Amino acid sequence: MGAPPQVIRALDDRFDVTLRELMELSRIPSVSASGFDPKQVERSADAVALLLEEVGCEGVEVLRLGDAHPYVLAKCPARGPDAQGAPTVLIYAHHDVQPPGRADHWVTPAFEPTLRDDGRLYGRGVVDDKAGLMLHVAAVRAWIEAAGGPPLNVTLIVEGEEETGSAHLLDFLREHRERLDADVLVLSDTANLATGVPSITTSLRGIVQIDLTVTALDHPIHSGMWGGPVPDAASALSRILGQLFDASGAPAVLGLEDDVPVIDASERARLAALPFDAEVFRRDAGMRDGVELRGAEDGSVYERLWLRPSLSVVALEAMPLAEATNQLVAEARARVSVRLAPGQDANRVAACVVRQLEQAPPAGVRVRAEVTAAVPGWKRGSETEVLGAAQRALSAGFGCDAVLIGCGATIPFVGPFSDAMGGIPELLLGLEDPPCNAHGENESLDLDDFRKAAHSSAHLLAELKTTLAEKR
Ligand SMILES: [Zn+2]
Numbered sequence: 001m002g003a004p005p006q007v008i009r010a011l012d013d014r015f016d017v018t019l020r021e022l023m024e025l026s027r028i029p030s031v032s033a034s035g036f037d038p039k040q041v042e043r044s045a046d047a048v049a050l051l052l053e054e055v056g057c058e059g060v061e062v063l064r065l066g067d068a069h070p071y072v073l074a075k076c077p078a079r080g081p082d083a084q085g086a087p088t089v090l091i092y093a094h095h096d097v098q099p100p101g102r103a104d105h106w107v108t109p110a111f112e113p114t115l116r117d118d119g120r121l122y123g124r125g126v127v128d129d130k131a132g133l134m135l136h137v138a139a140v141r142a143w144i145e146a147a148g149g150p151p152l153n154v155t156l157i158v159e160g161e162e163e164t165g166s167a168h169l170l171d172f173l174r175e176h177r178e179r180l181d182a183d184v185l186v187l188s189d190t191a192n193l194a195t196g197v198p199s200i201t202t203s204l205r206g207i208v209q210i211d212l213t214v215t216a217l218d219h220p221i222h223s224g225m226w227g228g229p230v231p232d233a234a235s236a237l238s239r240i241l242g243q244l245f246d247a248s249g250a251p252a253v254l255g256l257e258d259d260v261p262v263i264d265a266s267e268r269a270r271l272a273a274l275p276f277d278a279e280v281f282r283r284d285a286g287m288r289d290g291v292e293l294r295g296a297e298d299g300s301v302y303e304r305l306w307l308r309p310s311l312s313v314v315a316l317e318a319m320p321l322a323e324a325t326n327q328l329v330a331e332a333r334a335r336v337s338v339r340l341a342p343g344q345d346a347n348r349v350a351a352c353v354v355r356q357l358e359q360a361p362p363a364g365v366r367v368r369a370e371v372t373a374a375v376p377g378w379k380r381g382s383e384t385e386v387l388g389a390a391q392r393a394l395s396a397g398f399g400c401d402a403v404l405i406g407c408g409a410t411i412p413f414v415g416p417f418s419d420a421m422g423g424i425p426e427l428l429l430g431l432e433d434p435p436c437n438a439h440g441e442n443e444s445l446d447l448d449d450f451r452k453a454a455h456s457s458a459h460l461l462a463e464l465k466t467t468l469a470e471k472r
Contacts, residue, residue, distance in 0.1 A: 056149075094129045181421075200387065212368070253356050271302045
């Protein structure tokens with residue numbers, strides 16, 4: 001059963017307040033990256049803590065661990081006839097944000113959240129992840145106002161360093177394990193398949209990153225006086241990178257796909273049933289006219305995005321054009337990024353790519369391949385009851401069926417987070433949509449979806465209570 005009507009009414013009555021609070025939080029430039037003022041992340045933690053206290057949470061604390069940016073922890077105990085021994089949901093969000101990027105590419109300033117008449121709120125952090133926090137805050141507040149408290153115990157943990165890789169998260173979980181004890185984990189910063197389409201993310205890809213350095217000379221030399229017999233690093237690097245791909249641009253790394261899990265017919269049918277519009281997809285990706293989607297022979301776009309590995313060169317350095325003279329380049333570098341299918345062994349894939357990069361370098365140039373990340377993907381277990389509860393809650397909140405999707409990106413801590421909490425089921429729900437441009441300039445939040453997601457959260461608390469109580 002979802003939330004009673006009076007809870008939804010209480011939420012709607014306060015929606016303007018919730019939106020204003022979101023805008024206030026988004027005014028704080030809580031950039032966690034190094035080189036930005038850490039005091040702003042402190043300010044943001046304090047503001048979140050104050051808000052949670054005002055809402056009626058208990059035991060609100062700003063917690064610090066070593067030199068990590070501060071976390072906020074809050075609890076909201078169950079109320080109602082069977083509050084005693086009620087299950088607990090642990091809701092995770094983060095209050096830090098990405099750096100704003102190029103100021104002149106923002107239509108309105110990054111830290112002056114602005115409503116535009118396209119029904120979206122623009123500003124850094126508005127969707128990633130301050131709305132992810134606020135939608136749950138709105139739901140908890142509505143339950144407190146309409147029913148004295150939520151139907152199950154709610155613990156909120158709001159991290160301050162997600163955007164820099166959550167380096168201390170697992171230590172934090174270990175240190176506060178008892179206070180965080182829960183039956184289910186809800187993560188709030190994933191994406192919806194499309195605006196207005198509520199989605200539960202059930203898999204994530206992993207990532208392998210390799211930094212490659214090719215050295216041919218100990219200093220640059222005149223291309224006319226030496227070119228021909230003497231090789232250069234930039235051309236050698238191009239050749240080495242070229243060997244990673246076939247003529248169509250698809251990865252051609254020996255062994256890369258050896259441990260990709262088989263995609264069965266029912267999964268394929270599920271992917272095929274998801275809405276897909278190639279034109280919208282191309283537009284959202286910013287593909288130029290004439291540029292084609294690749295790999296159609298390897299399955300649907302969703303299959304290629306979520307369940308198969310991909311390989312890209314994401315950085316390349318040799319000589320900037322503006323500084324180039326007629327010289328042979330002595331050293332050139334590149335970063336190769338592999339996204340792994342969920343279930344693939346990250347270290348095995350890293351070894352495959354390194355082997356291919358290092359084999360037979362042209363003219364014997366020196367090649368150094370350094371693996372700088374090897375993180376496996378994640379796939380949801382078979383916890384179907386909790387999934388069903390989330391589907392019902394999202395469908396009620398959005399007024400249409402919720403879909404199960406994958407995500408092509410990597411959230412390294414999802415599996416370890418659940419493990420640290422004793423293997424509790426996790427639900428990945430979020431508000432990002434294809435046009436939201438999280439991490440880029442002009443990040444934005446769809447306000448309709450924000451309200452619907454808050455409704456969904458109110459319903460989710462009721463659905464989880466019933467589902468988890470039955471399981472006990
Ligand atoms: Zn983010």
